[in-house]
Each structure stands twice: as structure tokens, then as C-alpha cells.
Amino acid sequence: MKFPNFSSRTHPSLVDVDTDSTTGEIFEAIKRKEILLHHPYDSFTSSVVSFLEQAAADPKVLAIKQTLYRTSGDSPIVDALIDAASAGKQVLALVELRARFDELANVRWARKLEEAGVHVVYGVLGLKTHAKLSLVVRDEGDRLMRYCHIGTGNYNPKTARQYEDLGILTADPELCDDLSRLFNQLSGMAPQTDFRRLLVAPRTLRPGLIERIKREIAHAKAGKPAGIRMKLNSLEDENIIDALYDASEAGIKVEIVVRGICALRAGVPGLSENITVRSYLGRFLEHSRIFHFHNAGHDEIWIGSADMMHRNLDRRVETLVRIVAPASHQKLMVLLDELTSEKFGAWFLQESNEWVRQSQGPAGESLQNLQEFLIARSKAAQ
DSSP, rough: OOOOOOBBOOOOOGTTTTTTTTHHHHHHHHHSSEEEEETBBBEEEEEEEHHHHHHHOOOOOOOEEESSSSSSSTTTHHHHHHHHHHTTEEEEEOOOOOTTTTTHHHHHHHHHHTTTTTTEEEOOOTTTEOOEEEEEEEEOOOEEEEEEEEEOOOOOOOOOEEEEEEEEEEOOOOHHHHHHHHHHHHTSSSSOOOOEEEEETTTTTHHHHHHHHHHHHHHHHOOOOOEEEEEEEOOOHHHHHHHHHHHHTTTTEEEEEEOOHHHHHHHHOTTTTTEEEEESSSSSEEOOOOOOOOGGGGGGEEEEOOOSSSHHHHHHEEEEEEOOHHHHHHHHHHHHHHTTOOTOOEEEETTTOOEEEEOOOOOOOOOOOOHHHHHHHHHHHH
């Protein structure tokens, strides 16, 4: 199968940023406005890679902290971290040596980083670090400013051209403070702590999501608006599934978009008749994770690295971040509306536990391809 040529666009907020800037132009853009990235429609190279390369080159940047789970063989991100350390900046890299199929590559990267003077940390004993986090500390004369990136996908420019993922670049003080505390905790420099905008596995992520599902049930029983939407790679955790069944039995509409494993039974009378499960298969691998709770009209949206599997919730360091910036929040609401729209063709999980492809509407009309729709919108915005 051959697809028409497609090139990622530079995000509109970064179009005027010189990617080779050594004076931190990208930080000024982030300071003006939080940037929600949707890859591969938004370029990973001109956003995330540029963020780290400019941090390495900018003399005002004092420190960079970075997680690395999987990256490319000739990683510009690793090169940026090495350049930063060589320039005398404080650089911390949290490298996961047990990333499946990438163990040897990560050992080599870790050695190379250590040789350059990077403080390499190998995570928390007994846990894989799967969270996608980057934090930059910059001296801006009258104050220290922090900038961060939180994403749903790996710091890999090559797979970012084929994997659908989300991320934010932000200077939000509350969120940057959360990341500072989390990096301190993961590097052994601080005890366990609480966070204001993060849910972190294995301690608070599963309980935090179940608490929000129960909140929707309470809203429904009180006659208030309620609803749950989730997009993820895999769903197999019994506690999350049982909570979603409870939501369905309370009359709450639950819409799930899943790419891989789904242990939940959809459309079963008396159990899950209010749950719809669909899947999109296409040119790009759907990889982002989004969680939306209607919350009686005070919509709450989270994105992050975690799937609803035992390995993610119990044996990994994972993060979900609550999106509060109005523009980012609205864009994600629109994306969720599109993901759960009846106008796009998808595969639907039946009560019989079989997947059935739906490519035609009620009148026999052909349904649109979601990824082609998003490509067309991306091109139109260029």
C-alpha cells in the first residue's frame, strides 16, 4: 500500500522561530503561549528537538533534565544533551536500560552521556521509567524561568513521523514545579511528594483515575451531566474496567478509543450497554493517551504516557498531566469529538467480542478516514 506524500508542518506558534537560534527564541514563544503538539501532523523536529537543541546552545540555560526510554540510533536529542554538558550546563538524563528491544542501544547512550559529563540516573529500583518528560531551567536576569515538555510518545524523531502522539511545551509555573519535584524524586534527591497537575504511577495514577470515574457516577446519580472518554493503546486493568462497568450501569456514556489489547466487554446488557469501543487503523500508529471526564460541565482532560495495564500502573513510572490552558484544552476537546464522531470509519468492538469494521453510514454513504481528514486540515493550515 502506498500513501501520498505527507510532510509534518511546523506548529504555527513556532513558524517564526529560528531553529538554529542560540539566544532562546523558542523559549520566548513558549512563554507567550502554551503549545499543544499533535504529531506527526506537527513536526517533532521543529518543536521538541529544537526545544532541546536551543536549550543546549543558549548561554542563559543553566540546567536540562530529561527522561529517555527509546530514542533513535543517531539521536539529535542525545547529541543536544552532550552539547549542553560540554558547555558547562547541569544535565541530568534518566535513562531506562530495560526498554524492551533497546537495552543495548540505551547502555551505549548512557555510557556516551556519562563520558560527556552528563549525570546519568537509571531510575527507581524495581520500576521502569516510561514517563516522557523534559525540563529546562533558564536564567532570565531578574528570575529563573522553567520550561518543560510532557508527551505521550518517545523522544525519537524517526518514529515521531509514523506515530500519532501528543505533547505540550509550556512555562506554566505550577506544572514546571511538579516536574522539578518529580525529577528530584526520581534522581534520589527528594522523598515521595504530592503533585498538583500530575498523576504518577505506581502511586497515584490508578487511584486518581478511579476517583474521577466515581466522581462521574456521583454526578450522574445527582442528576448532573456526566461522561467519560478515553483514548489509549491498551486496556486490561481489572480495577479500571470494573469502574467503567459501574459508570455504564449508572447510565453514563463511556466512549473508548483503543489501538491494541482491550479486555473490556462492550455493549453487554446490564453491564456495559453504555460503553462504545472503537479502534482506528491507518497510515499512522495511534499512540497518544487522552482521558476526559465531563465533571458536570467542568471538563477535565489528561494526557500522558500510561496505558491501563498492570505493567504501566504497577511496575513503571508513568505520568498523566492535567491540561488547563484554555486553547490546549479546547483543541483536545475538538480532537476527542472527532475521535468519537460517527462520520469517520472505524473498527467497533461488538457484544460478541468481535471487531467489525464500519465504513458506511446509515444511508450507505462512505465514511471519512480520520487520519486523512487530519492530514488535510494540517495542510490547509500551512
